[in-house]
Amino acid sequence: MSRTFALPAIWKRMSSTSSTGTLTYHSKPLPSKAHLHGPLSDNLFPKGYVATGVHCGVKKPTALDLAVIxxxxxxxxxxxxxxxxxAFKAAPVLVCQEVLDRNEGRARGLVVNSGCANAVTGKQGISDAWAMVKSTDGLLDPPPSHSQPSTLVMSTGVIGPTLPxxxxxxxxxxxxxxxxGSRFEDWEKAARAFMTTDTFPKLRARTFKIRDKEYAIAGIDKGAGMIHPDMGPAAVHSPSPTSGLHATLLGCIVTDAAVSPTSLQTALDYAIDRSFNSISVDGDMSTNDTVVVFANGAAQPEEKEIDQETDWEGYEVFRDELTSFAQELAQLVVWDGEGATKFVTVNVEGAATxxxxxxxxxxxxxxxxxxxxLYAEDANWGRVxxxxxxxxxxxxxxxxARVNVLFVPEDGTPPLPVLVGGEPENVDEVRAKEILSEGKFEIKIQLGIGEESAKYWTCDLSYVSLRPFFSKFLPGGV
Amino acid sequence: MSRTFALPAIWKRMSSTSSTGTLTYHSKPLPSKAHLHGPLSDNLFPKGYVATGVHCGVKKPTALDLAVIxxxxxxxxxxxxxxxxxAFKAAPVLVCQEVLDRNEGRARGLVVNSGCANAVTGKQGISDAWAMVKSTDGLLDPPPSHSQPSTLVMSTGVIGPTLPxxxxxxxxxxxxxxxxGSRFEDWEKAARAFMTTDTFPKLRARTFKIRDKEYAIAGIDKGAGMIHPDMGPAAVHSPSPTSGLHATLLGCIVTDAAVSPTSLQTALDYAIDRSFNSISVDGDMSTNDTVVVFANGAAQPEEKEIDQETDWEGYEVFRDELTSFAQELAQLVVWDGEGATKFVTVNVEGAATxxxxxxxxxxxxxxxxxxxxLYAEDANWGRVxxxxxxxxxxxxxxxxARVNVLFVPEDGTPPLPVLVGGEPENVDEVRAKEILSEGKFEIKIQLGIGEESAKYWTCDLSYVSLRPFFSKFLPGGV
Structure with missing residues (x-):
C-alpha cells in the first residue's frame, strides 16, 4: 500500500529579495479597538471614592501620567x-507591600504614575516611591499619622530611569x-493616566447584589506588552502553584461593599489566578505587575464586614463577583495586546486539577x-x-488517546473538532477558515482524565506585534 | 529635585497604513548560512559504518528523504x-524505545525519513515504523533474528498524515x-535526507584520543523550527530536572570507540542536557525529538569496552568528547533557526545548581x-x-543586588557591562550597537550566589521568523 502527499507550500522557505536587497512584507491592518471604551453611567460607580488623572510631566507634554484614587x-x-x-520587584512594589503590611490590610489612597516604571532604580527608587505615598497621604481626610502611611503606589513605563x-x-x-471627583469623567481621566502603550483607556463599572443589598464595583487596568503575569500576595515567598507563568500590568478595583482585610485578600488571590494570572500577550513577566483592591463599606453603612469565617455565603457571592469583574478587566489587556488581531480563549477541560x-x-x-x-488563520491542531x-x-x-481539540466559534454555531480521541479529523478547511477569520474564538482542549478546568486568554502574534521593536528597519523610523 | 526624560521613540505605537490599507514592512535580508557546510576529509569518519541518503517519494520529486546508516x-x-x-510521542519514538529495550542497548542500524513525522497516526503509524525497522534489519550483515530487531527509526516532517x-x-x-558507503559524499547524502526546513545539511566529523589511542566521531542532525528540546532516556518517566523546557530535532552520532551500553546511555544523558536540551529557536517542543548514538569499537579492536564502573578516567574523556561534539551539532540547529539573523549564547554563571x-x-x-x-540590535538589559x-x-x-549582566563580543575585545550589582550602567550605545550588530555574541548573566553555570544557545526573532506561517498575506504566496 502506498500513500503520498506533497509538503504544504507553507513549509517552503522564502528566498525572494527586493531590488534594494531587503525583504518586503505586507500585513493586514490592525482591527480597531475603539468599541472597547465608551461612556458609563455615573451611578454605576461605587460610593465613597474620588478619582482623577492629571499631567505631571513624566510623559511628554499634555499626556495624562498621574492618577490618584x-x-x-x-x-x-x-x-x-x-x-x-x-525576583526584580520594582521600588513601588516593595513600598506598596510594606504599606499594606504596616496597616494590616487597611489603606485609603492609591497613586499611580505612567511613563517610568521606577524599576531597577536602587535606593533612590525606594525613596521616590515613599515620597509619592507621603504626598498622597496628605490628600486623605483625616490625614493618617506619620507612622501609618495609608496610600498604595504603582508605576509603569520604562525600566531603569529614576522618576522626576x-x-x-x-x-x-x-x-x-x-x-x-466621583463621576465617569473623573474615573476616565484616572484610567487615561494609567496608559503607556495602551491604545484605549481600560475602565469598567457595574452593580451587583448580596442578599438583595446593592453594591457597585469599578476598576481600571492597563497593559499591552510584557504581559504574562504571575502574581501573589506579599506574604507568599514560596513558588506559586502556577509557577513558570509570567506584564507591566497594573490594576485597581474599588467596591463599596464592606469586606474584612483577610477575606478581601483571600478573594483577590482566588480572582487573580482566574483572571490576571490567566492572560498572556508575549509570555514575558514584568517587574511591576500589581493589582490592588479597595472595599470601603460606603454602600450599606449598616452592614457588617463580610468575612469568610462568619459568612461564607456572602463571601462566596463577593468572591465570584470580584473574579468575574477581574476577568473582564484582564481580558481588556489581551484585546489591546501589542499587534494583536485575534482574541483567543484557551479552555482546558477534563484535567485532574x-x-x-x-x-x-x-x-x-x-x-x-x-x-x-492563528494570525494566519490556520487551524493548526499539531501545534496545539x-x-x-x-x-x-x-x-x-x-x-x-483521550484528547479532543475543538475550535469553537463565537456566534454559537457548532464547534469544529480537529482532533478526537487523539486522532486527527478530516477538517473542513472552509469552515476552519470561517471560524478563525473572526476576531474572537475559543480553542477547547478536552483531556478526559479528570473534572477540573482552566481558561486562559491570549492573542495572536503578528508582524505588528514585533514592529515597535524593529523601528530602525522600518520606513519612517518610528 | 526633578529629573525628566522622554519616552524612547521605540515605544510609540504605529498607525501608518499604505494606500491599499495594508501595512508594509522592510527587513534586513537573512545572512547566508552557506559557510556552515563544506567538505570534510574522508578519514575523519569513524571506521565500521556505511551510510547513504536517497529519494524514496515522501517529499517532492528528487529531494533526498530517506537516510540509512x-x-x-x-x-x-x-x-x-x-x-x-x-506526551504525544510520535510512532517512531515509541518503536525506537522498544527496539532499544528489547536489545538491552545494542543496535546496528538507523533509518530516517523526512517529509512526514508519522506523528498522531495511531496504530497505522506504529505498524509503519515497525515496517521501516524490519526492512532495514534486512540490510544488516548478518541479519538479526526476527525477535531481535536491531534498527532504530526516526521521522520528521508534517504531523498528522501517514507515511507512504x-x-x-x-x-x-x-x-x-x-x-x-563510508566516504564524505555518502554521509553528506544521509545528512541531506534528514532535512526539512533546514537550509543546509548538518554534518560534522572529528577525531579524538583516549589514552593515546585514536578514535573518530561523526554526526548528523536537523532542525530549524519547533526547536526547544527536552529529551531524556526511554526509562525515565518522571519529570526532568529541567522540566518546562521544550524541536523536531533529529540527531545521530556515531563513534568507533567501544563503550558499554549502560555507560553510552549515561554519557549521552549528560551530553544531551548540555547540548540539545540547551538550544531554543521558537520555544516549542516537538513530538519527534530524538538523538541516537552508536559505538561500534571498530577503531581499536583490541580495547575493552569503556565503562564508568571499571574505567572512570576513560569514561570521563569519552563523555566530555561526546558532550563537546553534541554541542557543535546542536549549535548548527540554532544557526539555521527559521528567520534567525543572530547566534546568541546565554551564559548563566554563579548559580546554586x-x-x-x-x-x-x-x-x-x-x-x-x-x-x-536582539534583532533590532538593542542591548535591552531590562528585558534580560x-x-x-x-x-x-x-x-x-x-x-x-548581586546580579551582573554583560554583553560579550565574539572578537575577544572587552565585554560591555550593562548591569552591575543590580544597578544599570551608563551604557555606551555606540559600543553596544557594535557588539549586537555582529552575527554572534554572548549575554553573560552572573548571579553571584553559587558556583554552578549553564549555557543556552538561541537566536533572535525577526519578521522572517514568522514569514513561513503568514504565507497568505505575503506577495507571491509562498
Whole structure:
C-alpha cells in the first residue's frame, strides 16, 4: 500500500529579495479597538471614592501620567493586593507591600504614575516611591499619622530611569481641594493616566447584589506588552502553584461593599489566578505587575464586614463577583495586546486539577508557533497538541488517546473538532477558515482524565506585534 | 529635585497604513548560512559504518528523504538514545524505545525519513515504523533474528498524515548491495535526507584520543523550527530536572570507540542536557525529538569496552568528547533557526545548581521581547532582567543586588557591562550597537550566589521568523 502527499507550500522557505536587497512584507491592518471604551453611567460607580488623572510631566507634554484614587468613606477601608513574583520587584512594589503590611490590610489612597516604571532604580527608587505615598497621604481626610502611611503606589513605563519626583509630588500637592471627583469623567481621566502603550483607556463599572443589598464595583487596568503575569500576595515567598507563568500590568478595583482585610485578600488571590494570572500577550513577566483592591463599606453603612469565617455565603457571592469583574478587566489587556488581531480563549477541560489545566492553558497560550498560525488563520491542531504534550510534572499524566481539540466559534454555531480521541479529523478547511477569520474564538482542549478546568486568554502574534521593536528597519523610523 | 526624560521613540505605537490599507514592512535580508557546510576529509569518519541518503517519494520529486546508516563492525555495537518528553510521542519514538529495550542497548542500524513525522497516526503509524525497522534489519550483515530487531527509526516532517510506507520499504530494499558507503559524499547524502526546513545539511566529523589511542566521531542532525528540546532516556518517566523546557530535532552520532551500553546511555544523558536540551529557536517542543548514538569499537579492536564502573578516567574523556561534539551539532540547529539573523549564547554563571542556571538560561533564551530586541540590535538589559527574575522555584533565591549582566563580543575585545550589582550602567550605545550588530555574541548573566553555570544557545526573532506561517498575506504566496 502506498500513500503520498506533497509538503504544504507553507513549509517552503522564502528566498525572494527586493531590488534594494531587503525583504518586503505586507500585513493586514490592525482591527480597531475603539468599541472597547465608551461612556458609563455615573451611578454605576461605587460610593465613597474620588478619582482623577492629571499631567505631571513624566510623559511628554499634555499626556495624562498621574492618577490618584481616594476612599472618602467614614468606615475603615480594607485593601488587598497581588504583586509580581518577579525576583526584580520594582521600588513601588516593595513600598506598596510594606504599606499594606504596616496597616494590616487597611489603606485609603492609591497613586499611580505612567511613563517610568521606577524599576531597577536602587535606593533612590525606594525613596521616590515613599515620597509619592507621603504626598498622597496628605490628600486623605483625616490625614493618617506619620507612622501609618495609608496610600498604595504603582508605576509603569520604562525600566531603569529614576522618576522626576519633584514634578510628581508637586502635582499631587496641587490636587488638594482640587479636581478629584466621583463621576465617569473623573474615573476616565484616572484610567487615561494609567496608559503607556495602551491604545484605549481600560475602565469598567457595574452593580451587583448580596442578599438583595446593592453594591457597585469599578476598576481600571492597563497593559499591552510584557504581559504574562504571575502574581501573589506579599506574604507568599514560596513558588506559586502556577509557577513558570509570567506584564507591566497594573490594576485597581474599588467596591463599596464592606469586606474584612483577610477575606478581601483571600478573594483577590482566588480572582487573580482566574483572571490576571490567566492572560498572556508575549509570555514575558514584568517587574511591576500589581493589582490592588479597595472595599470601603460606603454602600450599606449598616452592614457588617463580610468575612469568610462568619459568612461564607456572602463571601462566596463577593468572591465570584470580584473574579468575574477581574476577568473582564484582564481580558481588556489581551484585546489591546501589542499587534494583536485575534482574541483567543484557551479552555482546558477534563484535567485532574485546576493547576494542571492552568499549566497546559498557559503553555498553549504562549506557543509562538501556534500564535503565528492563528494570525494566519490556520487551524493548526499539531501545534496545539505539541504545546499540550510539552508540559511536564502534571498531577496525572496525559493519555493521548483521550484528547479532543475543538475550535469553537463565537456566534454559537457548532464547534469544529480537529482532533478526537487523539486522532486527527478530516477538517473542513472552509469552515476552519470561517471560524478563525473572526476576531474572537475559543480553542477547547478536552483531556478526559479528570473534572477540573482552566481558561486562559491570549492573542495572536503578528508582524505588528514585533514592529515597535524593529523601528530602525522600518520606513519612517518610528 | 526633578529629573525628566522622554519616552524612547521605540515605544510609540504605529498607525501608518499604505494606500491599499495594508501595512508594509522592510527587513534586513537573512545572512547566508552557506559557510556552515563544506567538505570534510574522508578519514575523519569513524571506521565500521556505511551510510547513504536517497529519494524514496515522501517529499517532492528528487529531494533526498530517506537516510540509512549501518554499523559493519565485527564487535557488538552499543546504542543509546534520548527521546522527547512530549506526551504525544510520535510512532517512531515509541518503536525506537522498544527496539532499544528489547536489545538491552545494542543496535546496528538507523533509518530516517523526512517529509512526514508519522506523528498522531495511531496504530497505522506504529505498524509503519515497525515496517521501516524490519526492512532495514534486512540490510544488516548478518541479519538479526526476527525477535531481535536491531534498527532504530526516526521521522520528521508534517504531523498528522501517514507515511507512504510502500515507497519507503521499496527504497530500503533497493539499498541491498547498493549505494551505501563510508566516504564524505555518502554521509553528506544521509545528512541531506534528514532535512526539512533546514537550509543546509548538518554534518560534522572529528577525531579524538583516549589514552593515546585514536578514535573518530561523526554526526548528523536537523532542525530549524519547533526547536526547544527536552529529551531524556526511554526509562525515565518522571519529570526532568529541567522540566518546562521544550524541536523536531533529529540527531545521530556515531563513534568507533567501544563503550558499554549502560555507560553510552549515561554519557549521552549528560551530553544531551548540555547540548540539545540547551538550544531554543521558537520555544516549542516537538513530538519527534530524538538523538541516537552508536559505538561500534571498530577503531581499536583490541580495547575493552569503556565503562564508568571499571574505567572512570576513560569514561570521563569519552563523555566530555561526546558532550563537546553534541554541542557543535546542536549549535548548527540554532544557526539555521527559521528567520534567525543572530547566534546568541546565554551564559548563566554563579548559580546554586546547574538546574537553576539552566532554567534561567532557558527562560532568557525564549523571551519574545528580548529576541525581538536582539534583532533590532538593542542591548535591552531590562528585558534580560525581567526574564531572569520571572523564574520561580529556584534552589536558592536570586539576590537582585548581586546580579551582573554583560554583553560579550565574539572578537575577544572587552565585554560591555550593562548591569552591575543590580544597578544599570551608563551604557555606551555606540559600543553596544557594535557588539549586537555582529552575527554572534554572548549575554553573560552572573548571579553571584553559587558556583554552578549553564549555557543556552538561541537566536533572535525577526519578521522572517514568522514569514513561513503568514504565507497568505505575503506577495507571491509562498
Amino acid at each position: 481616594l476612599s472618602t468613606s467614614d468606615r475603615p477601608t480594607s485593601a488587598a493586593a497581588s504583586f509580581t513574583r518577579n 519626583i519633584g514634578k510628581i509630588t508637586s502635582a499631587i500637592e496641587g490636587l488638594k481641594g482640587g479636581p478629584l 485546576f493547576e494542571d489545566a492552568h499549566k497546559i492553558a498557559s503553555k498553549v497560550s504562549t506557543s509562538a508557533l501556534l500564535k503565528t498560525a 497538541l505539541a504545546a499540550v504534550g510539552s508540559i511536564q510534572g502534571l498531577t496525572k499524566p496525559l493519555e493521548p | 549501518l554499523s559493519t563492525s565485527d564487535r557488538p555495537t552499543s546504542a543509546a538514545a534520548s527521546f522527547t518528553r512530549n 510506507i510502500g515507497k519507503i520499504t521499496s527504497a530500503i530494499e533497493g539499498l541491498k548491495g547498493g549505494p551505501l 546547574f538546574e537553576d542556571a539552566h532554567k534561567i538560561a532557558s527562560k532568557v533564551s525564549t523571551s519574545a521581547l528580548l529576541k525581538t530586541a 532582567l525581567a526574564a531572569v527574575g520571572s523564574i520561580q522555584g529556584l534552589t536558592k533565591p536570586l539576590e537582585p
